[in-house]
Amino acid sequence: MKRKTFIGFVAPSVILMVALLIIPLVVAIALGFQSFTYLTLNARKFVGLENYQSILLDSRFWQAVRFTFLIIVIVTPLEMIIGSIVALLLDQIPKGRRGIFVSLCLTTYVSVPIVAAYMFRGLFQSDGLGTWIIEQVTGQHLIMNEFAVKMLILAYGVWRDTPFVIIIVFAGLQSLSLEYLDAAAIDGANRLQQIRHVTIPHLAPLLMLIAMIVIMAKYQLFDAIFVLTGMNPIYHADTIMAYNWRTAMELEQLGKANAMSILTVGGLMIVLIPFLVRTWRSQTRER
Amino acid sequence: MLPVKNPFGRFVIYLTLTIYVSITSLPFLWTVLQSLKNLRQANARPPLFIFKPTFESYTSLWFRTVPKDLPWLMLGFVVVNLAIIVSARAMARRDASRLAIVMLVLVSYYLLFWAIPQIVKTADFYDFFVNTVIVTVGTVIIAVSVSSLGGYALARYGGISGAMILIVALAFQSLPVMAFALPYFQLATVTGLQDSYVLLIMVLVGLHQPFALWMLRSFFMDIPQEIEEAAMVDGASRLTAFVRILIPIMWPGIVSTGLLVALGAYHEFLLVRVLTQLRWTLPVAITKYIGTVYSSINTVPYAAAVCVTVPLLILVLFFQEQLVKGLSSGAVKG
Structure with a gap:
């Protein structure tokens, strides 16, 4: 393709990206150095690095960071393990019978996060089935305190995102030729050894990629927090994104909120840049 | 993984998958069940699984005043939807251009969504x-x-x-x-x-x-x-x-x-x-x-x-x- 035609074809995409992603990000960086509220949108005051300073000294921000990382550290491995096991089992049953299982997994994955969180919460409301079961087992009233809400957030994460892992790992398994496994079996490897030495190495790059996607999604977790805590500060269950929201929408410190977004983007870049560099290399090598 | 042959192993596989899928769909099923109850039934302890369903929560969600001939209107809605899908399929079978099919579906739904508030109070x-x-x-x-x-x-x-x-x-x-x-x-x-x-x-x-x-x-x-x-x-x-x-x-x-x-x-x-x-x-x-x-x-x-x-x-x-x-x-x- 000639350069001129190329420019003609990509121009709309590039214009959209510049106007709707790059310029807003630059604006966010600029706003991060200013101080303003909704009432003073057009009377902003330049304050330099003051917003960043106030974020780094804000104990509630660090609490949010800690809780976000707690979610990542606990939920990601659980999702990956449960998801891979279910995918391996799903691979075992004949094609005709998989449909229903895949549909149900897919349903959970495509459900709207806000609504899914509400449905999950529904089980543990005062009229919920989960509440009743817990009360029957423990003999105590279920009180939604900080601990209970945090556990609910973790459980929600595992429930909602495991199907994503299942679907992708399952698709990855379809590309694994049975011949390798046959060869391993003939050499006397038992089932666990086959998984350990054939299946896992085959899936390793894919698993890494899934882990990265899952971690980045958890890092930006917001919708579920909104529903499961109702943004009530007594639960101390803000994630970074939720605290960012609180700063913007409830405390109305818009400059500080913008600065916090920029810090979040910076944090994400630590994970993203090695990945981007690798993609860049593979893209330029093809050419 | 190579196919598991022994029947007990296969049973365990199906059982595990069924348990996983049931847990995964439990919030959905419970929500559907609760949506069909009135408030007293919803709060009943132990939870009710068999009850006389009511569609009150749905009608009060969608309508300001509930139309009298609702079942017929619903039927009409379903029929119109089916008609749109069937005609789109028919066009696809006759190799009409994709663009024309998409336009047909969009225009018919535009008309449908415009018509509904004219007929009932939503x-x-x-x-x-x-x-x-x-x-x-x-x-x-x-x-x-x-x-x-x-x-x-x-x-x-x-x-x-x-x-x-x-x-x-x-x-x-x-x-x-x-x-x-x-x-x-x-x-x-x-x-x-x-x-x-x-x-x-x-x-x-x-x-x-x-x-x-x-x-x-x-x-x-x-x-x-x-x-x-x-x-x-x-x-x-x-x-x-x-x-x-x-x-x-x-x-x-x-x-x-x-x-x-x-x-x-x-x-x-x-x-x-x-x-x-x-x-x-x-x-x-x-x-x-x-x-x-x-x-x-x-x-x-x-x-x-x-x-x-x-x-x-x-x-x-x-x-x-x-x-x-x-x-x-x-x-x-x-």
Whole structure:
């Protein structure tokens, strides 16, 4: 393709990206150095690095960071393990019978996060089935305190995102030729050894990629927090994104909120840049 | 894993899968059950599983005054839907152009959504539903058309600038929405576009277009270059070759991409919440119904949750294969 035609074809995409992603990000960086509220949108005051300073000294921000990382550290491995096991089992049953299982997994994955969180919460409301079961087992009233809400957030994460892992790992398994496994079996490897030495190495790059996607999604977790805590500060269950929201929408410190977004983007870049560099290399090598 | 042969092992596999799937679908099933109860039944201890269902929560969700001949109207609604689907299928079988089919479906639904409030008194949930449909469809159409042009060019062009565009797209695709929400808010006040469909569609296109670009590019790369070259030797311009030859071949890929973009637009909460005062889409609207405490004042929010999820169930029912394909290729290649 000639350069001129190329420019003609990509121009709309590039214009959209510049106007709707790059310029807003630059604006966010600029706003991060200013101080303003909704009432003073057009009377902003330049304050330099003051917003960043106030974020780094804000104990509630660090609490949010800690809780976000707690979610990542606990939920990601659980999702990956449960998801891979279910995918391996799903691979075992004949094609005709998989449909229903895949549909149900897919349903959970495509459900709207806000609504899914509400449905999950529904089980543990005062009229919920989960509440009743817990009360029957423990003999105590279920009180939604900080601990209970945090556990609910973790459980929600595992429930909602495991199907994503299942679907992708399952698709990855379809590309694994049975011949390798046959060869391993003939050499006397038992089932666990086959998984350990054939299946896992085959899936390793894919698993890494899934882990990265899952971690980045958890890092930006917001919708579920909104529903499961109702943004009530007594639960101390803000994630970074939720605290960012609180700063913007409830405390109305818009400059500080913008600065916090920029810090979040910076944090994400630590994970993203090695990945981007690798993609860049593979893209330029093809050419 | 090699197939497990012994019957006990197979039994354990089915059992485990069934248990997993039941736990996964439990919140949905419970919500459906609760939505069919009145408040007293919903709060009953032990929980009721067998009861006389009532559709009160659904009717009060959708209607300001409940029409008397509701069952007939519902039947009429289903018939009109079926008629649209059947005629679209008939057109597809006669090899009508994809564009014509899409236009037919869009126009008929536009008329349908316009006609419903003329016939019955709908509640505001209906307006939110229509908002969501407009925003989602608008986002999909614009994002997919722009990025199929771009994705095609990126698949066929070897220069370094192509790689740069792709990397920028990949980086921006993973950034948190919050970083853009406040600048968009600022932008909306400056341009006077607050609370409009145009603003919502524009920002949602902006957010999802990089992803669509990557995905469509990977689909275009699977199509051999000779196909459009043959058409161009016959005298067609590149654009004609693209529209007439490549789009029909690419259609499954375009559907997969469109579905995932639609999901993204349909799911969006944070951005819509920040940028709208009244033109809410369903995820924002539903937070108005559900309240923030761990108890229920009525069963309407359960019905709302079911109604938001049903369109997605239909999507899964009709497009399961494309969704799985889209999800896995989106993850693997993007």
